[in-house]
Amino acid sequence: MTTQSTTETGHGRRFVLAPNVAPDWSQTMRVFAGISFVCLAIALTCTWFGFWPVLPFAGIELLALWAGLYVSARRSLDREVIQVDGGAIRIEKGRGRAEHQWELDRAWTEVVLKRLPRRWEHTQLVLRSRDQQVTLGEFLEPEERRSLARELSRCIGPMASWGRDDAAPATHESDAVIAPVIRASHSLGDRTG
Structure with a gap:
């Protein structure tokens, strides 16, 4: 599950991808404090009645829970x-913050959505340009990745204008010019043969 926001400016498009993994840190800590209170209360009660081995296991459980919540909160960042501009x-x-940056030439970039052979229904979205290859949206669901690939294909690459609505009439005009030539050669072939 992810959030994807797309903004169109006068000059280009901007896609911001982020995983939807966890609530904010303060909510996570309140949940952790509540679970810790209940777990430690039970462990201390058991220790009071002589079942002291429960206390170390409760500590290990809370440490594992804290580690999982911390990793989840970090991944949400x-x-x-x-930016296609x-x-x-x-x-x-x-x-x-931006840890890795790439800049690709828009006309030479290809959007590739490939299926991974050893994983069921898993795909990989790649932008390829000359000698560079950048994998995008590894945390996206397959349907979200397909949707992003469609959107990127509309605005990236040498044939990007073919997918736009304002380019459709030009495409149809060129088809109209080519179609009579094909019909003429076809009808010419009917006369001779």
Whole structure:
């Protein structure tokens, strides 16, 4: 589950991808404090009645819970920003800040959605440009990844204008010019043969 926001400016498009993994840190700590209170109350009660081995196991459980909540909260800070603007594509990835950055040439970039052979229904979204390859949206669900690939294909690459609505009439005009030539050669072939 992710959140994806797309904004269109006068010059390009911006995609911000973020996993929807956990609530904010203060809510997570309140839940952890509540669970810890109940767990330690039970462990201390058992210790009071002589079942002291319960206390170390309760501590191990709480430590494992805290570690899981911490990793989940850190992963919720992951961001991928794709800025398609003019002739360039800028990609930033990081946790809380831009840790990795790429800049690709828009006309030479290809959007590739490939199926991974050893995983059921799992795909990988890649932007390829000359010698660079950037994997995007690893935390996305397969349907979200397909949707992102469609949106990126509309605005990236040498044939990006073919997918836009304002380019559709030009496509139909060129089809109209080519179609009579094909019909003429076809009808010419009927006369001779």
